[in-house]
Amino acid sequence: MNIHPWTRRAALLLAALTVLLSxxxxxxxxxxxxxxxxxxxxxxxxxxxxxxxxxxNNLELSTYERIVAVELAVHAFREVDSAQAHxxxxxxxxxxxxxVTVAQPVYYNPWPGPYWGRPFDPWGPWGPWGPYQSAYVNQTYPIFTHLLGVRITERATGKEVYNVTARxxxxxxxxxxxxxYLARSALADFPLGNGVVHTVKLPLDKNGSAANEMAAAGAVPAAAPAAASGAKVAE
Known part of the structure; x- marks a missing residue:
């Protein structure tokens, strides 16, 4: 799929704003x-x-498989030997x-703090007669795009029955x-209809990470069906 340059720039700008508010x-x-x-x-x-x-023998792939397996288990999938798998x-x-470069406003304050008898200007960017003049300084931020694709096929026929991408x-x-987050989002509302595009919002846990990160270490949460309970889906 070819993405229009302006569409890509808009997406990167939105991601940059996300970083600023992180x-x-x-x-x-x-x-x-x-x-x-x-x-x-x-x-x-x-x-x-x-x-x-x-x-x-790819260890990185093995790690991601364990994470995805936890989310598949939420939807009654059971991992078996390949010879018995459906x-x-x-x-x-x-x-x-x-x-991504974002222009940040820098306000010029013609009324220095000591004028007000304080070490700061209580008006902020607004003076007593209106806003101060502002200039802009370019700030550059790194943005990372993460992608996961999950493809399910019938073993006997090779027919593709489900293909989902999370980004x-x-x-x-x-x-x-x-x-x-990618795995949980990809399977948050399984099975989706054909050609469905939607947005999933997952809450950060208290440590700033998803609860099923423990799957990367080979552990399986005791209550797997609750793993997707925090997902919010916006069509």
């Missing part, structure tokens, strides 16, 4: 796009992960960095720290 941000916002031909029932939800040639699940992922942007430079 000090008070309590949600991670992810765009999710799904293509679906899903007609299965819970009884058939056995799966195994499949990997491309040369990736059988579905094969393949992952794709990546991270890209960009630099978010922000100041987080680590894909492994972003992955729990």
């Amino acid at each position: 000090g008070c941000t309590t949600y991670v916002t992810t765009q999710v796009t799904a293509f679906s031909d899903w007609t299965s029932n819970d009884a058939a939800r056995t799966f195994a992960f499949t990997r491309p040639p040369g990736q059988q 579905y094969l699940v393949g992952l794709s992922y990546g991270i890209r960095s960009d630099m 978010n942007s922000g100041e987080e430079s680590s894909l492994v720290r972003a992955m729990p």
Whole structure:
């Protein structure tokens, strides 16, 4: 898909503003796009992960598979040996960095603090007769775009039945720290209809990370069905 340069610039600018507000941000916002031909029932939800040639011993991929497996379990998927699996699940992922420049206003104060008898100007950028003149200084920020794709196919026929992509942007430079949010968002409302695009907002936990990051260490939460309970979906 070709993205118009102005569309890409607008997206990067929005991401830059997100970085500027990150000090008070309590949600991670992810765009999710799904293509679906899903007609299965819970009884058939056995799966195994499949990997491309040369990736059988990829530790990074193994880590992300554990995170995705936790989210699949929320929707009654059960991981089994590939020979017994009804579905094969393949992952794709990546991270890209960009630099975004944002013009920041700098106000000129013609009435220095001592004039008011205080070490600061109580009017802020507004003087007693209106706003001060402002200038602009360019500030450059790094923006990181994180991506996760989850593709589900029937093992017996090779037919693709579900393909979902989750993408978010922000100041987080680590894909492994972003992955729990991507996985949970991608499967937050499984199964989505064909061609559905929506936005998922997930709350940060008290440590600034998703609860299922523990899956990266091989642990499985005791109450897996609650993993997606904090998701907010905006169509």
